[in-house]
Amino acid sequence: MSEPLAIGVDIGGTRLRAALVDRTGRLHARQEVRTAAKDGPEAVVSQIRELVAIVSAHAPRGQVAGIGVCSPGPIDTEEGIALGVPTLAGWDGAPIARMIGDALNLPVRLENDGIAAAHGEWRFGAGRGLRHLVYVTVSTGIGGGVVLDGRLLHGRQGLAGHIGHMGIERDGALCSCGTRGCWEAYASGTAFARNIRQRVAMESRSALAADAGPAEVFAEARAGDHLAAALVAEEGDVLGLGIASLVHLFSPEAVILGGGVSNGFDLLEPFIRQRLQTNAMPAFRDTILCRAGLGEDSGLVGAAALHFTEEAATEQDWRRRP
Amino acid sequence: MSEPLAIGVDIGGTRLRAALVDRTGRLHARQEVRTAAKDGPEAVVSQIRELVAIVSAHAPRGQVAGIGVCSPGPIDTEEGIALGVPTLAGWDGAPIARMIGDALNLPVRLENDGIAAAHGEWRFGAGRGLRHLVYVTVSTGIGGGVVLDGRLLHGRQGLAGHIGHMGIERDGALCSCGTRGCWEAYASGTAFARNIRQRVAMESRSALAADAGPAEVFAEARAGDHLAAALVAEEGDVLGLGIASLVHLFSPEAVILGGGVSNGFDLLEPFIRQRLQTNAMPAFRDTILCRAGLGEDSGLVGAAALHFTEEAATEQDWRRRP
Structure with a gap:
């Protein structure tokens, strides 16, 4: 069996980006759209689902360990809840880790974007x-x-x-x-x-x-x-x-x-x-x-790589239990 | 065999203090003198030896796990070297962890005083x-x-x-x-x-x-x-x-x-x-x-307690090898 891959998602106020990342920090596929920043968290989660479907098509079946998501703060990454992100309308109190986990049925790691980028630069930059x-x-x-x-x-x-x-x-x-x-x-x-x-x-x-x-x-x-x-x-x-x-x-x-x-x-x-x-x-x-060293990809790569380490804020699986 | 004890030493610019501390943070004996701040590190190490002799007399033989020393910074606690402490004359470059270890033949943990006090408040305050x-x-x-x-x-x-x-x-x-x-x-x-x-x-x-x-x-x-x-x-x-x-x-x-x-x-x-x-x-x-919660003892207790945890900056034994 080959090495696991993870998907990084960087939710920016203007651009929403996703990439398939391997354990060495290399990007295997990437995709981006303009963030539906004014349309509320459901609209953005729907965009994330579409981007993830595109990039995960480049991975062998069952080989995606999970999704690492970073977002502008403040986001409570212990509880997986947005605390009122100035650049994203309607996010105050939204349980975004659970929403993404439900939409994608994959383990989610959530991180404030600055911390995710520090992680990316530390591991690979x-x-x-x-x-x-x-x-x-x-x-x-x-x-x-x-x-x-x-x-x-x-x-x-x-x-x-x-x-x-x-x-x-x-x-x-x-x-x-x-x-x-x-x-x-x-x-x-x-x-x-x-x-x-x-x-x-x-x-x-x-x-x-x-x-x-x-x-x-x-x-x-x-x-x-x-x-x-x-x-x-x-x-x-x-x-x-x-x-x-x-x-x-x-x-x-x-x-x-x-x-x-x-x-x-x-x-x-x-x-x-x-x-x-x-x-x-x-x-x-x-x-x-x-x-x-990673330019604008520090956060994207750092978020994905949370699935390859013990560095995530929480080990909780955000997917809804049956 | 009863619980181990450790000695905390707080090197202040004006007061030098030592105490015998148990694993619950309780002080069993304490002693202080005016710091020989102008007389260089050898003089202060000699004062520390005297204070430690007094407080360790209250411990059963062989029951002192080591000495935790805190000092005003900046002190390089990885190398055990003072980097130029404004309130203590002649300390710039002095290998104080080794000097104390040699003088007392006990394991030494060295910590900047603010960090030692944070440790004391966290564990016991x-x-x-x-x-x-x-x-x-x-x-x-x-x-x-x-x-x-x-x-x-x-x-x-x-x-x-x-x-x-x-x-x-x-x-x-x-x-x-x-x-x-x-x-x-x-x-x-x-x-x-x-x-x-x-x-x-x-x-x-x-x-x-x-x-x-x-x-x-x-x-x-x-x-x-x-x-x-x-x-x-x-x-x-x-x-x-x-x-x-x-x-x-x-x-x-x-x-x-x-x-x-x-x-x-x-x-x-x-x-x-x-x-x-x-x-x-x-x-x-x-x-x-x-x-x-510990008043002026936060650093004294926190330094001693470095011998009861894995929190010290280094695990090095500063005593001179034979």
């Missing part, structure tokens, strides 16, 4: 072989997950690692979560894009267009544009401010950056490191900084 | 029976330790939990660690005392004396003094600011407060909780807040 790492994803918001002492951290209800909502400025900028001063409100891709728009509107001597985003800023910074370089320096600095806190809190061997903003990792790294030099105690300054 | 907790000690500085998923967190070199150096204000107040904006620079007992002095100097209509400290402020707040009440509210607010970040980062069931400032826990709690209501996402707002 930039964190292979490490015992301690913090994964930070910088895109629309900032999320993350932590491996410490050779184990994936879950915390109460599987909610550890909501690192974007660490405060970095007392009563500071308004965050998407409704409170003020969160790291996410300063350093996320959304905050970076807002900062770019404001600065481009004030500065005429730059190649940046009025609607430039992070990708254009990285490109123009590489081409020598001064404003783009200054914007990269500011983003790196405020990323470094949060990372300096994270290394004191967790003492990881490495901080791994993923998400869209990590496309500019090589440009941002010197400024992140500069902040670590000034804001971290000497014992923490040599923490490794690196870019995610 | 306010955190008994929990799977996830953050221990916060607020005294001269702010330290801490974390239990997550039923395990004591260590991180690289056993340095996890340096929570006092989480930044709460960008380029803010100068901290004892040399950087700016750390939580400790705003909410420690030292910062609280500084704030008290400044406010008392500005305000004549208060019962507080010019040299009042946290203890006097708690007493006058209980007696209805308005300035004292305002100072308590401010301290509770800034404690809550950091705790709001901690619950997002770790997702504990409870946050346990120790250290001298926790003597005013009942007065501070409403303001800490108010900050949690405004700064924590709904899923985290019901986190339990409570006061340490």
